[in-house]
Amino acid sequence: MPHPPAIAARAHHAPPTHSPVKLAETVRNLGRPRVLVVGDVILDRYIWGEAERVSQEAPVILLRESKREVRLGGAANVANMLAGLGAQPVVAGVVGDDSDGRACRGALENAGVATGGLIADPARPTTVKERFLGRAHHRHPHQMLRVDREVRDALSPHVEDALLARVEQLLPTVAAVLLSDYGKGVLTPRVAAGVIAAAKKAGLPVLADPPGSGDCSRFRGATAITPNRTETGRAVGKQIETIGDAEAAGRQLVLEYDLSHAFVTIDSDGIVLAKRVASEEGGAGDCTTSVHPTRRRGVSDITGAGDVVLAVIGLAAAEGLSPEDQARLANVAGGIEVEKVGCAPVTRDEIVADLLSGGRGGAGRIVQDADALAELLAHRQASGQTVVFTNGCFDLLHAGHVASLEEASAQGDVLVVAVNTDASVRGLGKGSDRPLIPEEQRIAMLAALRAVDYVIPMPDATPHRLLRTLRPDVLVKGGTYSRDEIVGHEVVDGYGGSVRPLGVLEGWSTTQIVERIRGESSASDASQSSAPAEDEKIGDDDPTVLMRRAA
Incomplete structure (x- = not known):
């Protein structure tokens, strides 16, 4: 039929x-x-083994076979x-x-x-291609020899x-x-x-x-x-x-x-795609070309x-x-x-x-429009993936941030990071000279991290509006917060999401780093401080939490 x-x-x-x-x-x-x-x-045959020593019979590596594998090649592999x-x-x-x-x-x-x-x-x-692959000291295998019969x-x-x-x-x-x-x-x-x-x-x-x-x-x-x-x-x-x-x-x-x-x-x-364009007279015509770039891969x-x-x-x-x-x-x-x-x-x-992720470990995952990001995330959630959200300033990106972001990424399949814009940082009362790093650079650095899937600017002092639009499955925050102190928890709780406080990496704080640069704290004072500063969490200190605690 x-x-x-x-x-x-x-x-x-x-x-x-x-x-x-x-x-x-x-x-x-x-x-x-x-x-x-x-x-x-084509039939591809793989012989795997341990490359243990040099043979006594000839100056060649002796491969002790551990397994054989048959794979399809050529037109068979296309099929x-x-x-x-x-x-x-x-x-x-x-x-x-x-x-x-x-x-x-x-x-x-x-x-x-x-x-x-x-x-x-x-x-x-x-047609058979037989490949011999050897491991030395149980490390990654390397092809030692290929024999073709054809x-x-x-x-x-x-x-x-x-x-x-x-x-x-x-x-x-x-x-x-x-x-x-x-x-x-x-x-x-x-x-x-x-x-x-x-x-x-x-x-x-x-x-x-x-x-x-x-x-x-x-x-x-x-x-x-x-x-x-x-x-x-x-x-x-x-x-x-x-x-x-x-x-x-x-x-x-x-x-x-x-x-x-x-x-x-x-x-x-x-x-590069080259396409024939027919001439108006019906002749062979010419070609147009278009370039379709790909992202860098490992x-x-x-x-x-x-x-x-x-x-x-x-x-x-x-x-x-x-x-x-x-x-x-x-x-x-x-x-x-x-x-x-x-x-x-x-x-x-x-x-x-x-297609939906843009791929971890490369640029191109900065999304300016919240509705567009919401559509991307909805498709990923529909395929069974868990979306994790966190937010902050990320001024002077440091090891504490990276460690917290990696921990946040491990909570699900997709990590979204909302970054306070320059105007919203100034509205948080961090000081007239903060942020030290402009928002475009802070966003670009975060987008380059392998743990991060999407980065979006956050013009508001709190993430409430973004949370209502994006509806992530998990809201996380690094630092010394309790669950109920995480800003936005009530929004996520409202639609049945999960809220999870993360830990801190001791000794890392943007405020501490800035004070050291300014000379406002000595190295000895820093070394004697054992309690984590209030901003030792994802995205620096959150004044809305500090005010809530003071009240």
Whole structure:
């Protein structure tokens, strides 16, 4: 039976969405399209062990094996990624008529991938990459050796015929076609051209990831290609050093290979999208380009990043999302993937959480509008995450603040920090020269902390108005407060939230630091003081609490 949503998806062209909230909602509402992946199916085998000593037989490290693991690679990994994203993938390719081929087929089926397009060729072995990873003194493993078993020769004509016949049988059941070329001989010029022509005749988007050589010629006429920086440079004969280079190369690729668009992935710089624009006379036209930056990530392993980019773009294309949104989602998914070790599927929930959080450990999480932040937080709460809120001045950010913020972050999944504006600090009676640090700088420093998810300016003396708007699950405050002394507790209690006082880091106080700088207290006085100052808490002293205590 044909896949009914495929026709509707192809007819629908979703406009670009510019809000992370809207894009996250789009991801939540994606269907489960059937997507065909054609290309080089690879079996990755990992052998883990302890690198204990040098062998007596030769000057090599002796690895004592502890476990073996089988993973999917190449086109098989793209299909595996699609399954993790909630699509219904089917893979078409060639494996050997051997035990590795049977193991690969079994691993695909266990991952939820349909294998009706796989052909067993007794004339060639299943492509296998065997990696040996050793740990020294039980520390992080390092790859010591990789052994490849493969044949890179082009498929024989009769195997090409069989593969093309399988693909044509599958096309009426799918919503998009992905070509994953690892240079192992499966995507011959004849196979690639045949798949592209048949898919275009069926009205399906065709997206191709070119091989490491950068040869894109066999993908002429496809909807789009997804080359990385190195592959793009090889394709156009010029190193891609700047974003301008990537834009020029993208335009060249689109026009030279008769593409609708090209996604040039440039690692930490994001993705450059080049799109064909038809001329008014109906000719080939020109290209427009757009740059889709990505945030900086802690890279653990780049393995599989290209596969997940192709998978996400394919899923989004099958669902009719615009190329711009395809690029934005591919950025997010690729970033999540490089933070993982090995080829691990990325889920929709992970993409949604990343879109809504902005990610810890980087800038871009400063929100000026309380209503916009409330919408972000509501989506995160709807996905089961706990929102924690705290507030203060944070003048002269110090170790006491950092420790308290880390403790606050541990109370839930999302930490929101409201920072008193300069005007509100002056209204708190801290002194005519406070704050010492302007609000823009105080906010920027807090936004750079890994423990903090969102920072918002607070123009009021108390957080009551923000609490009513944001409705966090937990209100926390560091210092010597009791629960009922935490300003705003009555608001949070009113809607059923939780209020939690935190501890203090002894010996740290902004007021003490300022007095030391001014010379108003001696080092000996500071060392003899054992009781924490009133402002040894998140965000400095809170005069509303001090006045309440005095009363």
